[in-house]
Amino acid sequence: YLNKIPLVPDGIYIEEILTKWRGDYDKLEHNHTYIQWLFPLREQGLNFYAHELTQDEIKEFQSTREAKRRFLAAYALMLDFYGIKLLDKSGNVARASNWQERFQHLNESQHNYLRITRILKSLGELGYEAFKAPLVRLFLEESLYHNTLPNMQHSILEYFVYTIRLPATRRRLLRYARQHYRPAHAFLWGPPPKRRGAGGGGAGTVGAGSSGIRAPAPTPEQQRRGEESGGIIMTSHDALKCPELLGGGLKGCAGLGSNVVVLDGTLRMVGGREERNEYNGIGSL
Template sequence: DATNEPVPKPKRSFYAAKDLHKYRHKYPKLKELRYQNDFSNLRFYMNKIPLKPDGVYVEEILNKWKGDYEKLENNHNYIQWLFPLREQGLNFYAKELTTYEIEEFKKTKEALRRYILAYKMMLEFFGIKLVDKTGNVARAANWQERFLHLNESQHNYLRITRILKSLGELGYEGFKVPLVKFLLQEALVEQTMPNMKQSALEYFVYTIRERKERRRLLRFAQHHYRPLEHFIWGPPRKQKTGEGNAVNNSTSVTPKHTKDTVATSMVPGNGGIPPNLEL
């Protein structure tokens, strides 16, 4: 019986902690001052240029790809164009956002309208629907088959992380908490997508820039996480020793954590998590 087998304790991902800390704290890049931006992401969303390398315009994607789950699943070129970031993705034809382009994008109603349509299209692909203008979400009519698919096709967790990051870049930071809370609920409470829980806790939660909101979500997750003793709060802080040398605090997590103590299981061989990667 598999239930009698010991459940391995999860390890904190060094890459996840570093990547999300960079997203929350190290944008924009200094090189932007010298970067000649052609606003390709905005022009794509204005339906003036197609995505490369496919040569497809955003209107065609929004009108013809919506509901074509096989195409949305198997094509790996569109996601970087639909949800641009200030970092390079796997599609090297897609350009990185800059602060200048972001400001223009957020002032362009036509681009924002299509952006939200793209978000709704991807939510439907995942089995979720956007229910109001504040970003609240709920199960869509197709949720059962799509959640079953999402539980197994874990490359889509990378897409969700990108979507969450992009929402924060283009003025929809407030949309992130409802989506992450919903995904935690499904993964931990409803257990419709148990394979998602690690990505939700290591990536999705940490895309949220407001520390209070992250902690609220982590408390919710801890309350429902089983086995409780395997719950990991986050990357460790560096603590000062009496001699003034910094040391890692990597003690085991217990439910009685203090307000400012963040502890984790360390990944062997990764050299520890960088300091100051706070909750």
């Protein structure tokens, strides 16, 4: 981000990407190595030349105006690629003038959803946590209310929302999603469980990804009972036992094999191995 070393393996500098790649949608779509450099994380990505971010680098980045300026320019570059414009320094976003063409592409080019997850995580790592919610909210509006990005629904509810660290912000977005999801009784959300092998305590289970297996949707009758009790219908793991929910205000269990439980006034996601502790909080809606 100081424009002193080239990106590997492409051999170009970040300033060239920011000035010459903007609007070159074919290049941004088909090149798969720049995204790890532009949006670093503290985890290894597909480009093994791009090293994991360190805490020392994060501190240095946050104290370097030039690096932060280029990072926001890179964020605006990718937003433009997706048909979105950055409105201000608070992270508010809106449709760009070419949104129809770009949304159509984004709806069909689902590998970009992995990129968006990375971008959201990187925003948080580098001090722009507040920028996440406006972008996730826009995606919720477009996918659930305007139906311009219907293929994105699972990724938003299973991944994008859970990059947000503040529980209150996540709950606010989930309330909006629940309000506009159709059909309402089929509303499912939550980070998908990890695949568990023989050493993970039982037979392997397939996580609920966009192409995975989700729990059966609650029936309208189950939905009605949940609403009358003030509870929230949610998904969990097959192995989840009712006693584990006692601390969360258990209202009822719709069968251990159904993956559907109702909690009285609270919502809770339990990770298969508690690998998402940062995102697994319990909070009243």
